[in-house]
Amino acid sequence: MLPKVSATSGGLDLARRVAPNHTGRLVLTTLDPHASPQRVLLVEMLAEKGFIGERLAQGEVAAYAIGPGFLSLLTFAGCAVRIRSEPDAGAPFCHIQVPPVREHPYLLAGRNTRAPRCVGCRARLLDWRERRAHWASHPHAGVTCPTCRETRPPWLWDWKQQGGFGRLFIQIEEIFPDEATPTPALFDLLIRATGTGWRHFYIQD
């Protein structure tokens, strides 16, 4: 049974309704944070290859059920894989969201995100949370390292796999950080669909 979702409730509402305690999401985005692949073509290709299935929610944030090829395109850690593909009594269930392409590189971060490190001297940028609003409204802002004084855009700091910048995100709910990683075949598929490289990280709201 797929949930009946009205035209007014978007994917975000869906996620909120079924996930009071957010386990986490696996996020896929382009290596180049400025890249803006065609979302419609990408979704079509992911559906064709069975990564995503039926559309669950109308609205700005498109939400999809997992497709028949989903489990073969991710590698799961541990032997007990508990993937619920249907909503059940408010428990987290696995689905995929593809929000609209953003105008500029945008930072996705969560409670698991730690201060990024300078790639030159490894110093941490401790006040990154206070800088987020500025980065969102000043897409070309550079960040000067408090230790070595080198200036780089915020996406060239080392966020590890705990956050990251991009314009288009594929968000796989609900995946605990490191519980699942994309296979080389999934990266190949993304590269073929968009002509650009991809990477992944994890976010917990």
Ligand SMILES: [Zn+2]
């Ligand atoms: Zn530095």
